[in-house]
Amino acid sequence: MRPTKQFATPPRRVALFVTCMVDTLYPEVGLAAAELLERHGVEVVFPYEQTCCGQPAFNAGFRDEARALARRYLDVFEPFIRQGVVDAIVVPSGSCAAMVTHFYSALFEDPSMAAERRRAEELAVVTFELTEFLVDVLGVTATGARFEGKVTYHASCHLLREMGIDEQPRTLLANVEDAELVDLVGHDECCGFGGLFSIKNPEISTAMGRRKCLNLEQSGADVVAMCDVSCLTHINGLLGKQGQHIRAVHIAEILNSQVDVVETPEELPRDEAPASVSKPPAAGGQPRRWQDVR
Numbered sequence: 001m002r003p004t005k006q007f008a009t010p011p012r013r014v015a016l017f018v019t020c021m022v023d024t025l026y027p028e029v030g031l032a033a034a035e036l037l038e039r040h041g042v043e044v045v046f047p048y049e050q051t052c053c054g055q056p057a058f059n060a061g062f063r064d065e066a067r068a069l070a071r072r073y074l075d076v077f078e079p080f081i082r083q084g085v086v087d088a089i090v091v092p093s094g095s096c097a098a099m100v101t102h103f104y105s106a107l108f109e110d111p112s113m114a115a116e117r118r119r120a121e122e123l124a125v126v127t128f129e130l131t132e133f134l135v136d137v138l139g140v141t142a143t144g145a146r147f148e149g150k151v152t153y154h155a156s157c158h159l160l161r162e163m164g165i166d167e168q169p170r171t172l173l174a175n176v177e178d179a180e181l182v183d184l185v186g187h188d189e190c191c192g193f194g195g196l197f198s199i200k201n202p203e204i205s206t207a208m209g210r211r212k213c214l215n216l217e218q219s220g221a222d223v224v225a226m227c228d229v230s231c232l233t234h235i236n237g238l239l240g241k242q243g244q245h246i247r248a249v250h251i252a253e254i255l256n257s258q259v260d261v262v263e264t265p266e267e268l269p270r271d272e273a274p275a276s277v278s279k280p281p282a283a284g285g286q287p288r289r290w291q292d293v294r
Helices: 020-024 027-039 054-061 063-084 094-107 111-124 130-137 157-162 167-174 198-199 203-218 228-241 250-255
Strands: 013-016 043-045 088-091 127-129 146-153 178-180 222-227 247-250 259-261 274-277
Touching: 013 027, 013 063, 013 222, 020 027, 020 094, 020 228, 027 043, 027 130, 043 259, 054 063, 054 094, 063 094, 088 094, 088 130, 094 111, 094 127, 094 130, 094 157, 111 247, 127 130, 130 167, 130 250, 167 178, 178 247, 198 203, 203 228, 222 228, 222 250, 228 247, 247 250
Parallel strands: 013 043, 013 088, 088 127, 146 178, 146 222, 222 247
Antiparallel strands: 259 274
16 A cells, blocks of 8 residues: 555645546536535645646656646645645545656656655655545545435546555445445446547547446446546446446545436436436535635
């Protein structure tokens, strides 16, 4: 297991690294993550200057470009940790969390970059994926969420293989009130997205995704939860094209009671009736903006 900071008392303030895809495509996931943390006594700080972690460039072999983005991450988040403004950094993405905690050290492996490598290593021990932080740091096993339907779980590759995180999301899902957690054949198999892999190898990516979707259909679940919106995007695209009733959702949305099952009317084709719908976070009954996440 990777080294992480052991807190004498539970952290009371964290910085949210929301990731590019959540910020631009799925803001409701970031808001759900913030709501979850706040409901468990953690104040959330959102650094406005944050940007990409550099993973796409790193995976494509553009080390200089990835290094520039990694330096940006260090410059934005390190002062919050060093000055004691926050106790930890929380990420609603296994892949981006893995980039920060595992691969920044590779970007700064040259001896001339020893100071930056040290900064990266110091941030790595206080950077946590969302479910990891909830379970391992806060000791949360149930978030008080409710979902009336069948849920299954897809283990995203970076989260499982790089971060070694599997039991934490399963524990949280198992304790969602009224939800029936069902098994997924090949739950730990790649969905085929893999970032640039899906662009460079679209036929293989699609074949892998179709196999995942077939297993999802056979599971009988209403929704499949996961901890990465990249997998969510790929799987939902294929599910929609195949007309399947099941839909992929980010685990933060389920744990924050933001997903409802929508019954499929008999007269409506299944490919036109979504299995689930996300609703806005319910903090105070009012919608939240990023500017409100302090």
